[in-house]
Every structure is written in C-alpha cells, then in structure tokens.
Amino acid sequence: MTALITPELVTLDVDLGTEPATVIRHLAEQIASTGRASEVEGLYADALAREQKTSTGVPGGIAIPHCRSTAVIEPTLAMARLAPAVPFGAKDGPADLIFFIAAPEGADQEHLRLLSKLARSLIKKDFTAALRAASSADEIVALVEGAIADKPATDSTATAASAATAAGAQTSARPKRLVAVTACPTGIAHTYMAADSLVAAAKEAGVELQVETQGSGAVTPLDPAVIAAADAVIFAVDVDVRGKERFAGKPVINAPVKRGIDEPAKMVQEALAAADNPNAHRVPHFGAEEQAEHDAEASGEHIGQKLKKALLTGVSYMIPFVAGGGLLIALGFLLGGYTISTIADKVVLANSLTNLPDGGLPIYLGAVAFKIGGLSLAFLVPALAGYIAFGIADRPGIAPGFTAGAVAGFMGAGFLGGLVGGLLAGFIAHWIGGWPVPRWLRGLMPVVIIPLLASIVASGLMFLVLGGPIAWFTTVLNHWLSGMTGASAVVLGIILGLMMCFDLGGPVNKVAYSFAVAGLGAGSVTNQAPWQIMATVMAAGMVPPLAMALATALDKSRFSLAERENGKAAWLLGASFISEGAIPFAAADPLRVIPASMLGGAVTGALCMATGVTSQAPHGGIFVFFAIGNLVMFIVSILAGMVVTALAVLALKRWAVRKPVDTVAATGPAPVLVSQ
Numbered sequence: 015m016t017a018l019i020t021p022e023l024v025t026l027d028v029d030l031g032t033e034p035a036t037v038i039r040h041l042a043e044q045i046a047s048t049g050r051a052s053e054v055e056g057l058y059a060d061a062l063a064r065e066q067k068t069s070t071g072v073p074g075g076i077a078i079p080h081c082r083s084t085a086v087i088e089p090t091l092a093m094a095r096l097a098p099a100v101p102f103g104a105k106d107g108p109a110d111l112i113f114f115i116a117a118p119e120g121a122d123q124e125h126l127r128l129l130s131k132l133a134r135s136l137i138k139k140d141f142t143a144a145l146r147a148a149s150s151a152d153e154i155v156a157l158v159e160g161a162i163a164d165k166p167a168t169d170s171t172a173t174a175a176s177a178a179t180a181a182g183a184q185t186s187a188r189p190k191r192l193v194a195v196t197a198c199p200t201g202i203a204h205t206y207m208a209a210d211s212l213v214a215a216a217k218e219a220g221v222e223l224q225v226e227t228q229g230s231g232a233v234t235p236l237d238p239a240v241i242a243a244a245d246a247v248i249f250a251v252d253v254d255v256r257g258k259e260r261f262a263g264k265p266v267i268n269a270p271v272k273r274g275i276d277e278p279a280k281m282v283q284e285a286l287a288a289a290d291n292p293n294a295h296r297v298p299h300f301g302a303e304e305q306a307e308h309d310a311e312a313s314g315e316h317i318g319q320k321l322k323k324a325l326l327t328g329v330s331y332m333i334p335f336v337a338g339g340g341l342l343i344a345l346g347f348l349l350g351g352y353t354i355s356t357i358a359d360k361v362v363l364a365n366s367l368t369n370l371p372d373g374g375l376p377i378y379l380g381a382v383a384f385k386i387g388g389l390s391l392a393f394l395v396p397a398l399a400g401y402i403a404f405g406i407a408d409r410p411g412i413a414p415g416f417t418a419g420a421v422a423g424f425m426g427a428g429f430l431g432g433l434v435g436g437l438l439a440g441f442i443a444h445w446i447g448g449w450p451v452p453r454w455l456r457g458l459m460p461v462v463i464i465p466l467l468a469s470i471v472a473s474g475l476m477f478l479v480l481g482g483p484i485a486w487f488t489t490v491l492n493h494w495l496s497g498m499t500g501a502s503a504v505v506l507g508i509i510l511g512l513m514m515c516f517d518l519g520g521p522v523n524k525v526a527y528s529f530a531v532a533g534l535g536a537g538s539v540t541n542q543a544p545w546q547i548m549a550t551v552m553a554a555g556m557v558p559p560l561a562m563a564l565a566t567a568l569d570k571s572r573f574s575l576a577e578r579e580n581g582k583a584a585w586l587l588g589a590s591f592i593s594e595g596a597i598p599f600a601a602a603d604p605l606r607v608i609p610a611s612m613l614g615g616a617v618t619g620a621l622c623m624a625t626g627v628t629s630q631a632p633h634g635g636i637f638v639f640f641a642i643g644n645l646v647m648f649i650v651s652i653l654a655g656m657v658v659t660a661l662a663v664l665a666l667k668r669w670a671v672r673k674p675v676d677t678v679a680a681t682g683p684a685p686v687l688v689s690q
Contacts, residue, residue: 069103208274250274327405342387344641350380406440429532511619559595614659
C-alpha cells in the first residue's frame with residue numbers, strides 16, 4: 015500500500031488568498047501534479063461541491079476539505095499550513111491547518127480506515143500543536159504517519175465506556191448512559207471526528223457514551239443491550255440513520271454532524287436534559303422511517319420547508335401507483351383498441367382464458383390490463399393524501415390521510431382535494447399525537463386513537479366544508495384545460511417545459527410533473543388534453559440530460575473528465591425520462607446549464623402541445639413508445655429541444671464572460687441541485 019502523504023504533498027507557511035476555493039484548488043493541483051489524480055478540474059469540482067454542502071472547518075483553526083472523486087487514482091492527503099489563515103466556516107475563526115483528503119470512488123477499507131484515523135487525530139491539541147511547530151515537510155509527514163499508526167479512537171471509546179461502567183457499578187447511583195450515531199455524506203472525516211468529540215465531551219461530564227460510526231468503512235452496530243440501557247440517544251448525522259428502529263422510544267437529540275464537532279458538550283447536556291424530560295422528542299416506535307416533524311424542528315426548518323417535504327413525500331409514494339396503472343391502461347389500449355374502455359368491466363367479469371370474448375385473447379388480455387391499471391390509478395388521490403399525512407405525522411397519519419383522500423375522490427375533488435385532505439389529516443394526527451396521555455394509553459395512541467380521531471375530523475371537514483368547493487374548482491380547471499387550443503396550448507407547453515427544466519427533479523419540476531400525473535386518469539379518447547400535458551412534461555424532462563450528453567460529444571474540451579463520463583450515462587438517463595441525469599452538469603455550472611436547459615425545454619413543450627402529442631404513460635421516456643400518440647412529433651420535439659440546449663450551453667461556455675472559478679464558487683449552485 016502506497017503512502018498516503020509525501021513531502022511533495024505538503025505546503026508550509028504560504029499565502030493562498032482569502033477564499034476556501036483557492037486553497038482547495040491549490041491542493042487539488044498539488045495532488046494531480048504528483049500523479050495521484052487524473053485531472054485537476056474533476057477533483058476540484060467534487061471537493062468544492064462537498065464543501066458547499068457543509069463547511070469543513072472545525073474548532074482549533076483546522077479545516078478538512080474532502081471528497082470521493084473518479085479523478086482520484088489512489089487515496090491521498092495533501093496538507094497546507096497557511097499564513098494568513100482562511101475562513102472555512104468554523105465558529106471559532108479561520109483555519110491555518112488544512113488537510114485535503116482525496117479518496118477514489120472505490121477506495122479499499124484499509125485506506126479509508128487510515129484516513130479516518132487522521133481525521134480523529136486532528137481534534138487532539140497536542141497533535142495540532144506539533145503540526146504548527148514543525149519546521150519541514152518531512153517532519154509533517156512523520157507526524158501524520160505516526161498519527162495514523164495509533165489505535166483508532168473507537169477502541170478507547172469502548173475502553174472508556176467499560177471503565178465508566180465498572181466505576182458506576184461501585185457507586186450507589188449509576189451515571190447517565192448515552193448512545194450516539196454519527197454519519198456524514200462522505201463518511202471519511204466528519205463522521206469520526208464527531209464521534210471522538212462527543213466521547214471526549216461525555217467523559218468530561220462524567221457520562222457513559224458509546225458511538226456507532228456509520229462511515230464509509232464497515233459499520234459495527236451498537237450492542238442491543240447497550241442501546242436498551244441508554245437513557246437517551248444523539249444523532250449527529252447529515253444522512254439517514256441506518257437501523258433507526260433499534261432506538262425506538264429513546265429521547266433523541268438530532269443535529270447535523272458538524273455540530274457534533276463544534277458543540278459536543280452542548281449536545282451531551284441536551285441529551286442529559288432530554289433523558290429527564292418526559293415530553294422530550296423520542297425516536298418513533300413505528301419503524302425506521304425518520305419522523306418528519308422531529309427532523310424539521312431539530313434542523314430549524316420553517317413551515318414552508320416542512321410543507322415542501324411533506325408534499326414531495328406524498329408525490330414520491332404516489333408515483334408507483336400511477337406509473338404502473340398508466341402503463342397497464344396504455345397496454346390495454348394497445349391490445350384491445352380504444353373501445354376497451356367501454357367493455358373492460360363486462361369482458362373481465364363474463365370471460366376467462368377458457369371462455370374468450372369476441373376478438374379472442376388480445377381483447378381479453380387488453381381488458382384485464384386496462385382494469386388492473388384503472389384500479390391502480392384509483393389509488394392516486396388516496397395514496398397522495400395518505401403519504402402527505404405520513405410526511406407530517408409519520409405512520410399514525412397514513413390511515414387518516416388515505417381516508418381523507420378517498421373522500422376527496424368520492425366527491426370529485428381530485429388531486430387538489432387529495433393535497434388538502436392529506437395536509438389536514440397530517441396536521442390533525444400530529445396535533446393529537448402531542449396530547450399528554452397516561453402511560454397506559456400511549457401504546458394505543460398510534461394504532462387506534464390517532465387514526466380514529468384524525469380520520470373523523472379530517473374526513474368530516476372534507477365532507478362538510480371543503481370537498482364541495484374544491485370539487486367545483488377542479489371541474490372548472492379541467493374544463494379550461496380541455497378547451498385549450500392553438501396559442502393558449504402552446505403557452506401552457508412553454509410554461510410546463512420551463513418548469514420541468516428549472517431545477518431538474520426539484521420542487522418546481524415535481525409540481526409540473528404532479529400536475530400532469532394527477533390529470534392522467536381524467537384523459538380519454540374524447541378528452542385528450544390530460545394526455546397532451548403528460549406528453550409535454552415527459553418530453554421536456556428528457557431534454558436536459560440528452561442535451562448535456564450531446565454537448566459533451568460535440569465539444570469535449572468544454573467539460574471535465576468527470577463530466578464527459580457523466581455525459582455517456584446521460585444518454586440512457588435522458589431517454590428514460592430521468593431529468594436528474596443533468597444535475598452533475600448543473601451543479602458544476604448552474605448559470606449556463608440551467609438557462610440553456612430551460613430554453614430547450616420551452617421549445618420542446620411548445621412543439622408537443624402545438625402538434626397534439628399525447629402520452630398515456632406517466633414515465634418511461636422513449637421506452638413507452640407504444641403509449642405515445644403522434645410518436646414522430648414526440649421524437650422531433652425532443653430532438654429540437656436537445657439541439658437547442660446543447661448549442662446554447664456550448665455557446666455560453668465559449669463566449670459568455672467566464673469569471674475565475676474561485677470567485678464564482680462563493681455563490682455555489684442552487685441548493686436543490688446540490689441536494690440531489
């Protein structure tokens with residue numbers, strides 16, 4: 015195994031400007047110059063994208079920019095001691111010790127373990143003092159190699175916990191026991207630094223703490239007996255906790271992983287306070303899914319962000335019902351013709367494989383496919399409402415949400431009724447779940463009491479107050495859409511195309527897609543407007559990834575190696591209607607890629623609506639060609655938008671004034687793009 019750091023990768027007492035991006039670029043160039051990375055731009059872009067998700071500055075004048083990148087050939091550390099220091103987002107000020115951890119996508123576990131050891135050593139004051147006092151690059155290398163040769167902090171954690179347990183057994187009152195989980199997206203540095211910081215803070219407070227680090231290496235789960243004995247749990251994570259159901263019922267403190275490094279003592283004290291507070295937030299009893307409200311409060315989200323998460327949760331769970339149902343309906347039309355919609359019920363009930371109807375096997379199979387698809391599609395509104403409620407109140411909200419959605423469907427309130435019913439059910443279920451009840455009643459709350467009362471209130475409001483007005487508005491909206499022709503239809507196509515390409519799978523994209531999917535069930539041979547809207551949305555959503563693939567093929571010099579590799583995959587992603595295939599390009603260059611994508615999407619949307627292209631399938635791209643009406647213009651519209659976007663993005667990259675990357679980096683890509 016080659017050395018992780020060499021003297022050539024160390025820079026001492028240099029002035030690298032005032033911006034983190036400048037420092038990261040310098041270290042990326044240093045790594046590439048030693049032959050440990052295939053290119054500077056790809057490594058720099060990956061590290062900068064990671065930095066923009068969460069700043070890597072930690073207390074003590076230290077920063078640890080890090081990333082996994084396809085540009086990295088072998089795991090590498092590059093170090094810079096800065097004069098002057100550069101702010102990397104730590105609360106106590108700028109950083110003068112910078113370690114850049116660069117890991118390949120397929121780094122082996124041994125290398126990752128060593129990188130994690132270094133990250134843990136950087137919170138030790140004697141180690142950082144020695145780094146600042148070192149007079150040569152060779153001395154820095156020796157210090158680092160010594161640090162990663164030591165035993166990992168988890169060993170000392172377990173020893174400390176065992177010692178504390180033994181000491182506690184000799185006293186009349188045992189100390190509080192805490193458990194924690196730490197995890198970050200990369201799983202190399204912050205995960206382990208937060209673990210060690212929390213352990214050190216707990217030791218100072220005289221508290222037992224054992225940590226499960228869910229990093230990039232193998233995870234050693236906490237012993238179930240340790241979890242059972244814990245008084246509270248700390249989740250210092252930027253990603254979902256694996257196996258969260260193991261901690262069900264425990265008082266919980268949720269926070270980003272960086273807070274575990276910056277404020278470990280505060281988190282320990284908060285956990286101790288939660289352990290003594292009967293009203294403290296707890297890990298939900300009803301499964302491993304993260305409780306949306308708890309997360310929202312813990313991360314300080316405002317009401318708009320909470321609603322967005324709940325709505326997107328509902329849409330994501332609804333889509334499988336619609337996708338399967340829509341494709342089966344389209345298959346039914348393909349096998350049985352357009353008259354299948356009028357005879358399907360009779361054929362399915364009166365015939366079988368041994369008693370085929372007139373028209374033979376195709377008619378029978380077409381009727382079966384059409385009926386299954388229709389039944390699946392009937393779950394659209396209940397599933398939407400049920401999982402919106404789930405996103406707000408977790409599992410106790412599912413039954414009230416489904417019921418309110420069924421009421422909305424019964425009253426003809428449709429998609430909008432499902433949205434309102436789901437929100438009502440979710441907030442009511444969450445409110446009831448917060449009632450103080452006797453301990454003996456708590457077990458019945460999520461299973462009986464919350465679903466019963468929330469269903470009565472939410473569905474009652476839909477029947478008595480809200481359902482009628484929403485149904486009237488839905489009818490008016492459907493009539494308006496059905497009557498759109500000519501210029502008005504083209505304008506709608508442009509708007510939908512712009513929305514689909516604005517954030518590539520983000521909230522705006524999902525609003526346009528949900529609008530199309532919700533109306534799909536209302537389409538028919540005599541009312542094809544919903545099918546036209548669905549085709550427009552799907553075609554426009556295919557444009558960005560296909561255009562980026564074309565652009566990388568036309569002019570490779572305008573793209574990094576990583577982008578060129580992403581371009582190859584984008585052909586298939588675009589053809590499959592996966593707009594997210596363009597996200598790597600938009601994240602690296604949002605001011606060029608997003609406007610160019612929107613321009614092409616608008617062209618495609620306008621052409622689709624103008625030429626009456628239809629789609630009875632909600633997803634699948636070109637692979638559901640059998641469900642597309644006017645297939646030739648569907649393809650022509652996509653090709654037109656693809657060419658427009660590809661040429662536009664190349665023109666912008668070539669002729670638009672390009673600021674130095676280091677200054678542009680401060681603005682960063684739109685959060686929705688990075689989060690993808």
